[in-house]
Amino acid sequence: MPLLQFDTTRSLSADERSAFAERVTALYTEEMATTAGHVAVTIREHEPSAMHLGREVEGPLLFLDAEIRRGRSFERKRAFALETMAYAGDALEIPDENMKVVFTEHEGEAMMGVDRVGGEWSGDGGDDEND
Template structure:
């Protein structure tokens, strides 16, 4: 039940936001070996003065806070981060220096919806959710 939160200085149309959410959900499901139904994406736009990154160069900034279930290996997280940044960089012309991904990992039971409570990730694509 991940929550993928983008903070950016990009100014995106509704179609661009939908395309970003759809593509990142697809990348997440592929790289993290899961299904798409529980992936949540937020996109928050900010004025340029509201975001800062010390190494940034001229151009838009885009940060991703990926709130995920604990247990996935580093290699899966790194693959997701790299693929996501490659997409954002190519699609929205964001320089590599201006992107950052931060993972925050939670026990499965800390991730819930009205009809489900997350379980532990077991490595075979099963999110281990109860209540389905």
């Protein structure tokens, strides 16, 4: 039950937010070998003065805090981060220097919805609905 939280200084239209969330969900399911029904995405827009990155260049900022279940390999996480940032750079015109990804990993039972509690990631190719 991942929670992908994006903070940005870029203003997005409703259509841009929807398209971004849909594409990021697809990237997550692809790279993390899971299904889409439980992937949650938030997009929060901020004034430029509300965000800072020491290496930033001219242009908007985009930070991703990916709250995920533990068990994914470094390679899976890195592939998802790179694909997501490549997409954000192209679709939202955000410079590479202005993006950052942080993964926070949780035990499966720490991730829950009203109708279920997550278990440990099995890594069996994406059939795990409680991811």
